[in-house]
Amino acid sequence: MQASKSEYGSIEREIHIEASPEVVYEVISTPEHLREWWPDEAEFESVVGGTGQVVFGEKGSADAQVSPLTVVEADPPKRFAIRWVYDEDEAASPTNSLLVTFDLVPTDTGTLLRFSEQGFRERGWEAALLEEQYRDHVTGWDYFLPRLVAYAAARQGSVAR
Secondary structure, three states: OOOOHHHHOEEEEEEEEOOOHHHHHHHHHOHHHHOOOOOOEEEEOOOOOOEEEEEEOOOOOOOOEEEEEEEEEEEOOOEEEEEEOOOOOOOOOOOOOEEEEEEEEEEOOEEEEEEEEEOOHHHOOOHHHHHHHHHHHHHHHHHHHHHHHHHHHHHHHHHHO
């Protein structure tokens, strides 16, 4: 049975992290910490309107995947949001990029991370590409988000000492 385009609207996860919202925010919003759990390289300013890029693979190699990135929300330690997966020669917008949002909620034992990535349908991709991109991103986040959890918890431990 063929899936409809409406099924590929967003990726959402809720994850508990044994680290304070301040530590988690630092881990999701600064290039030096992002590189520890997500891309191989990251360069951007962590302020609204800040632009840069993330690189998966060795920068400059033929198989490297480079994506421009724009910070759209920076509200420490509550929320950080970026747009990515858009053409380098365009400004990120709701119709040409994906929106990744990290909402941080304090808990008794750390932080509840509410993660979402949306904008797949808005890109206007034809059905097969939409499905491929969506599935690639689901697989990617299923790999990277547990790395975020472990890295943030380890950072909390090093901060607490």
